[in-house]
Amino acid sequence: MAVEMKDVLAVILAGGKGSRLEPLTRDRAKPAVPFGGVYRIVDFTLSNCLNSGLRKNLILTQYKAMSLDRHISLGWQGYLCRELGEFIDVVPPQQRIDEHWYQGTADAVYQNIYTIEKERPAHLIILAGDHIYKMDYMKLMERHIETHADVTVGALRVGVAAAAGQLGVMEVDTESRIIGFEEKPERPRSIPGDAEHVLASMGVYVFNARFLFEQLCLDATRHASKHDFGRDVIPAVIRTHRVFAYPFLDENRKKDAYWRDVGTLDAYYEANMDLVSVDPQLNLYDQRWPIRTHQPNLPPPKFVFAEKGPAARRGQALDSIVCQGTIVSGGQVERSILGPNVRINSYSQVEDSILFEGVNVGRHAKVRRAIIDKEVQIPAGMEIGYNPDQDRARGFSVTDRGVTVIAKTHAMEHPPGPQGGEGSRD
Numbered sequence: 001m002a003v004e005m006k007d008v009l010a011v012i013l014a015g016g017k018g019s020r021l022e023p024l025t026r027d028r029a030k031p032a033v034p035f036g037g038v039y040r041i042v043d044f045t046l047s048n049c050l051n052s053g054l055r056k057n058l059i060l061t062q063y064k065a066m067s068l069d070r071h072i073s074l075g076w077q078g079y080l081c082r083e084l085g086e087f088i089d090v091v092p093p094q095q096r097i098d099e100h101w102y103q104g105t106a107d108a109v110y111q112n113i114y115t116i117e118k119e120r121p122a123h124l125i126i127l128a129g130d131h132i133y134k135m136d137y138m139k140l141m142e143r144h145i146e147t148h149a150d151v152t153v154g155a156l157r158v159g160v161a162a163a164a165g166q167l168g169v170m171e172v173d174t175e176s177r178i179i180g181f182e183e184k185p186e187r188p189r190s191i192p193g194d195a196e197h198v199l200a201s202m203g204v205y206v207f208n209a210r211f212l213f214e215q216l217c218l219d220a221t222r223h224a225s226k227h228d229f230g231r232d233v234i235p236a237v238i239r240t241h242r243v244f245a246y247p248f249l250d251e252n253r254k255k256d257a258y259w260r261d262v263g264t265l266d267a268y269y270e271a272n273m274d275l276v277s278v279d280p281q282l283n284l285y286d287q288r289w290p291i292r293t294h295q296p297n298l299p300p301p302k303f304v305f306a307e308k309g310p311a312a313r314r315g316q317a318l319d320s321i322v323c324q325g326t327i328v329s330g331g332q333v334e335r336s337i338l339g340p341n342v343r344i345n346s347y348s349q350v351e352d353s354i355l356f357e358g359v360n361v362g363r364h365a366k367v368r369r370a371i372i373d374k375e376v377q378i379p380a381g382m383e384i385g386y387n388p389d390q391d392r393a394r395g396f397s398v399t400d401r402g403v404t405v406i407a408k409t410h411a412m413e414h415p416p417g418p419q420g421g422e423g424s425r426d
Contacts, residue, residue, distance in 0.1 A: 003138055003141045003142050003145060004122075005052070005053040005054055005055065005138060005141070006055065006056070006085070007121060007122040007123065008054060008056070008121060008122070008123045008124070008125060008137075008141060009056045009057075009058065009116060009119050009121035009123075009124050009125075009209075010049050010054045010056065010057045010058070010124075010125050010127060010137075011057075011058050011060060011109055011112075011116065011124055011125070011126050011127070012042070012045055012046070012049075012057060012058065012059045012060065012127045012128075012129045013060055013105055013108055013109075013126065013127065013128055013129060014029060014030075014031040014042060014059050014060060014061050014062075014065075014068060014129035014130070015029070015060055015061050015062030015063060015065075015093075015102055015108055016029075016030055016062075016063070016130065017030075017063050018030030018033070018063075018130070018263070020263050020264045020265070021033060021262075021263065021264070021265060021268060022397070023373065023397055023405060023406075023407035024265070024268070024371070024373060024405070024407075025064070026407055026408075026409075027064060027067070027408065027409070028064055028066075028067040028068065029061060029062075029063055029064050029065050029067070029068045030129075030130045030263075031045075031068055031129035031130050032065075032067045032068035032071055033262075033268070034339060034356055034357070035132065035262070035268075035271075035272065036272060036275050036284060036321065036337065037321045037322075037323040037337050037338065037339050037340075038293055038295065038323050038324075038339070038340065039291060039293045040068075040071055040293065041129070041130050041131075041132065041262065042059075042068065042071070042072075042129045042130070043075075043291055043292060043293045044131070044132050044133060044134070044291060045127050045128070045129050045131065046076060046088065046292070047134075047289075047290065047291045047292050048127075048133075048134060048135050048136070048137060048251075049127075049137065050079060050292065051136070051251075051289055051290070052135075052136050052137035052138045053138055054125070054137060055080055055084075055085070055086035055087075056085070056086065056087060056119060056121070057087065057088040057089070058089050058091050058112070058115065058116070059072065059088065059089065059090045059091065059129065060091050060102075060108050060109070060112060061090055061091065061092050061093075062092070062093055062101060062102055062108070065090070065092060068090070069090045071294055072088060072090050073090075074294045075292070075293050075294025075295075076088050076292075076294075079292070091112055091115060093111065094111065094112060094114075094115070103226070103227045104225075104226050104227035104228035104229075104231070104232070105126070105227075105228050105229045105230070106216060106219055106227045106228055106229050106232060106233045107220075107227035107228075109124075109126065109212075109216060110216040110217070110219070110220055110227070113213060113216060116209075117213070121209045122208070122209055123141065123144070123206060123207065123208060123209055124206070124207050124209050124212055125137055125140070125141070125204070125205070125206050125207075126204070126205040126206075126207070126229065127203070127204055128203040128204075130261070130262070130263065131202070131203065131259065131260065131261055131262075132258075132259070132260040132262060132271060132282065133202075133248075133250070133252070133258060133259040133260065134250060134251035134252045134258070134289050134291075135154070135204070135248065135249070135250070135251060136249065136251055137204075139249060140152065140154065140204070140206060140246050141206060143244075143246050144206045144244075144246070147176075147242065147244050148242060149206070149208075149242045149243065149244045150207070150208055150211045150237065150241040150242045150243060151205060151206065151207055151208075151211075151234065151237065151241065151242075151243045151244070152205070152206040152243075152244050152245075152246050153170065153178065153181075153201055153202075153204070153205055153234065153243070153244070153245050153246065154201070154202035154203070154204030154205070154245075154246050154248055155170060155172075155199050155200065155201065155202065155245040155246060155247055155248060156199070156200050156201075156202050156248045156257065156259050157191070157197050157198075157199060157200070157247075157248075157257075158197065158198060158200045159196060159197060159198075160188060160190055160195075160196060160197065160198055163188050163198045163200045164185070164186055164187065164188055165184050165185070165186050166184060166261070167184060167188075167198075167200040167201060167261075168181060168182065168183045168184060168200065168201035168203075168230040168234075169181070169182050169185055169188040169189060169198045169199065169200055169201070170199045170200070170201060170245055171189060171199070172199060172244075172245045175244075176244050176245045176246070176247070177242070177243065177244055177245075178234075178238050178243045178244060178245050179238065180238070181201075181230070181234050181235045181238055182235075183228065183230040183231040183235075184230075188200075199245065201230055202248060202259060203230075204246075205229055205234075206246075211241070215233055215236070215237060216233070218236075219232055219233055219236070251289045252281075252282060252283055252286075252289075253283070253286070254281055254283065256281065258281050258282050260282075264399075265371065265397070265399045265403060265405055266399050266400060266401045266403060268371075269354065269371060269399070269401075269403045272337055272354050273335070273352065273354075275321060275337065276319050276320055276321055276335050276336065276337060277319075278319075295324075296324070296325075296340060298324040298325035298340055298341065299324065299325055300324060301322045301323065301324060301325070301326045301327070301328070301338075302326070302327045302328070303315040303316060303317065303327075303328045304327065304328070304329050304330065305329065305330040305346065307330075313330030313346045313347060314330065314332070315327075315328040315329050315330045315331060315344070316328065316332060316333065317333035317334070317336070317338070318333070318334045318335070319334060319335045320333050320334065320335060320336045320337065320338065321336075321337045321338065322338045322342075323338060323339050323340045323342070324340050325340045325341040325342075326338045326339070326340065326341060326342040326343070326344075327342075327343050327344070328344045329343065329344060329345055329346060330344075330345065330346030330347060330348075331344035331345055331346060331347065331348035331349065331350065331361065332348070332349045332350070333349075333350045333351075334350070334351045334352070335351060335352045336350050336351065336352060336353045336354065336355065337353075337354045337355065338350075338355050338359075339354075339355055339356045339357040339358075339359070339374075340357045340358075341357055341358045342355050342357070342358065342359050342360070342361075343359070343360045343361065344361050345360070345361060345362055345363045345365075345380075346363050346364075347363055347364045348361045348362065348363060348364060348365045348366065348367075348378075349365075349366045349367070349368075350367045350368075351367070351368045351369070352368060352369045353367050353368065353369065353370045353371070353372065353385070354370070354371045354372070355367075355372050356371075356372060356373050356374040356375075356376075356408070357374050357375070358374055358375035359372050359373075359374070359375065359376050359377075359378070360376075360377045360378065361378045362377070362378050362379050362380035362381070362382065363380040363381070364380055364381045365378045365379065365380060365381060365382045365383070365384075366382075366383045366384070366385075366386065367383075367384045367385055368384070368385035368386060369385045369402060369403050369404065370384050370385045370403065370404040370405070370406065371403060371404070371405045371406070372384075372405075372406045373405075373406060373407050373408035374408040375408055376406050376407075376408055376412075377412070378412070379412055382412065384396070384404055384406070385403075385404045388402060388404070391404045394412070
């Protein structure tokens with residue numbers, strides 16, 4: 001069934017604190033955190049919208065939204081034409097209805113109900129701006145209309161342990177109609193006949209617009225409500241209205257469906273490290289479903305020094321992603337992601353690490369299993385990721401799985417040993 005996507009408004013929720021990603025979210029919203037070198041997390045949801053034909057998009061922000069706003073302005077406004085009614089608008093809290101910050105996902109939409117109504121959409125698709133996946137929302141909309149649903153929820157089959165306390169879990173009948181919904185249960189109910197998996201919510205919802213407005217206004221009057229879609233709005237309507245699950249059809253087209261909530265530092269690290277494997281689970285090179293982003297005007301990456309001998313300098317990166325503007329100057333890089341304008345100086349070593357834009361690794365420095373935020377300067381001779389206790393003593397964060405994380409404002413003293421960087425020399 002054909003869908004008029006011009007009648008669909010996408011509302012992207014990008015206002016969470018992202019506290020589990022501290023210190024990466026200390027100065028930026030979670031959807032603005034870099035991913036895969038050149039991308040931001042929000043680019044995956046926005047690329048899904050663009051590839052699906054969605055041309056009307058509102059991004060609802062709340063905390064530390066400046067870098068996200070800048071990224072959208074630089075990287076995304078050129079894809080749509082305002083004169084044709086197309087847009088990606090970043091909407092900060094208006095507090096037109098309530099003087100409080102957003103109390104939950106449903107409250108975030110409710111507080112912007114006037115902005116949404118002005119577009120007069122027939123349907124709304126509510127999306128999270130902090131998940132990594134590829135999905136054709138047009139197919140989702142077609143299923144929503146075919147089933148005459150009031151609400152359709154994107155559904156993903158995941159392991160019981162992965163869903164426990166983390167994801168909303170659904171029960172469905174033989175027609176995929178939702179008959180039960182629990183938000184982040186500690187003991188989720190498994191799929192009948194499959195004790196190891198549950199049907200989890202992706203945080204993707206399609207609503208008939210008028211129905212959604214009515215439910216948001218009702219939910220706002222319920223004092224006991226957390227004003228959340230998964231916790232309150234969806235469970236309140238499953239017995240009285242047509243609420244269906246839509247099985248996730250992965251446009252990534254690998255053996256296993258790819259959907260990641262990179263809400264913790266370890267999950268974020270593992271998802272990035274997958275990208276440098278020989279056959280990564282997430283395909284960033286599929287031109288049929290491109291992932292778009294802001295591409296700054298920078299020179300190509302460069303690798304210098306190819307000296308011979310055991311103590312010689314050799315600038316090389318193996319099994320790694322190296323972004324534009326980066327210079328690997330006589331240092332060794334393995335299984336790492338180097339963001340734009342990174343500098344790897346002579347005799348240094350970087351292994352199994354993620355370096356954000358502008359990081360400078362000094363001579364003879366060694367970095368292993370680390371996430372280093374924007375423009376951090378690693379002094380010559382320093383070792384990071386080799387001694388967790390020493391890293392903590394320096395004020396760095398160390399995750400449960402032993403990944404060292406350095407915030408972008410962290411200042412470091414030079415340890416004893418070789419000093420200085422490469423200067424202007426390649």
